[in-house]
Amino acid sequence: MSQVSLPQSLHLDLPLTALAPMQDVTNLWFMKVIAHYGSPDYFFTEYFRVNETSRLNRSILASITENDTGRPVFAQMIGESIPDLVRTAIDLCRYNIAGVDLNMGCPAPRIYRKKAGGGLLLSPEKVDLILAQLRQAVNDRPLTVKMRVGFENTDTFYSILDIINRHSIDLLSLHGRTVKDMYHGPVKYDLIAEAVKRVHCPVLANGNIYSATTALSVLSQTGAAGVMVGRWAIGNPWLFNQIRQALRGEPISPVPLVEVRNYIERLWQIPSAPNIPERARVGYLKMFLNYIALSVDAQGDFLRLMRKTSTEVELFNLCDRFLLAEGTQTLALAPYSGV
Missing domain, CATH: 3.20.20.70 (Aldolase class I)
Structure with missing residues (x-):
């Protein structure tokens, strides 16, 4: 065949x-x-x-x-x-x-x-x-x-x-x-x-x-x-x-961390969200944040603190602290090693 x-x-x-x-x-x-x-x-x-x-x-x-x-x-x-x-x-x-x-x-x-x-x-x-x-x-x-x-x-x-x-x-x-x-x-x-x-x-x-x-x-x-x-x-x-x-040999567009914050918000808005308990929804988002964190903060503080959060408010306050604090920071083009 x-x-x-x-x-x-x-x-x-x-x-x-x-x-x-x-x-x-x-x-x-x-x-x-x-x-x-x-x-x-x-x-x-x-x-x-x-x-x-x-x-x-x-x-x-x-x-x-x-x-x-x-x-x-x-x-x-x-x-x-x-x-x-x-x-x-x-x-x-x-x-x-x-x-x-x-x-x-x-x-x-x-x-x-x-x-x-x-x-x-x-x-x-x-x-x-x-x-x-x-x-x-x-x-x-x-x-x-x-x-x-x-x-x-x-x-x-x-x-x-x-x-x-x-x-x-x-x-x-x-x-x-x-x-x-x-x-x-x-x-x-x-x-x-x-x-x-x-x-x-x-x-x-x-x-x-x-x-x-x-x-x-x-x-x-x-x-x-x-x-x-x-x-x-x-x-x-x-x-x-x-x-x-x-x-294509073009320069790679940098991604501002504010855009990463918007991406996390988008992930949070899963259509089935109203039927999911907050704790489960936070757990689901953390699965994604485990990977996002590796390109956001070289010291690993975001990853460590993110894993300790248990509510939506805690989690998003932390995201705001790391992703909205500095207007000029961008997502790393490769994950930080050793995080």
Whole structure:
């Protein structure tokens, strides 16, 4: 079976950009917020869990059916039961999705212990069976894979790349760490470069792309078709625009801290807010602030004090103190090290 063409990118002359799928983060609301500051070419949903009793999760589905960002959305699945993955892929193809993405990289132990997500990297034979069946089921739109370079080591890396070729996968998003590395340690960009040479489809380089300068460096090191950014886009939603500026050789627009304060306000205004208790809402916002803080205050005081707050008033007073105090300060172009 031949490959299917990918949706058109926003900027035909530039490498691709994508927002990585992140559980509890990349919902409809966050996609809209990111789009406000400068959309990537592609969005990916949080994963749809797939098992014998699973049905399509309604709130994840909303990020497809109610998405008015104007950007293509790939629907990501996680699971290992072949008939159920096929059933879910067919269900998803009834909606306006850019393609179906299989998660083969999730490093959460509760996922990989069930032989799903990153656990699939331990058995290339299983990957072969899954992709064969999915390719038959998904034949009129892209079938894509997100994976890591291995589970504990890279023993299965090349055989899985060959399986990706065998089943005409349309796009590979590759995080250059193993499952056991989680999010720590150096990213093996050299292995992403190997994958770019070996597979017949475009490759998105993923892993610790924290700035526009890093994106340029990773693209030149790997020869990848584009970059996929996850956690660092939470801290800097302007990043996709900044990457495009850097690719065009333009100066990168600085982001005043007052704009960061507006971004935090926007995150706070989740549409379901009236139904969420204040403490839970504060906890949800802190998840984002953990990343934002790394580019706001080199000393780490904002991060430390933010984690101690428990009410909306406390949290926003603190944000005002750090973000509105000095009119000229801007968001750091790279996260502060050692915070």
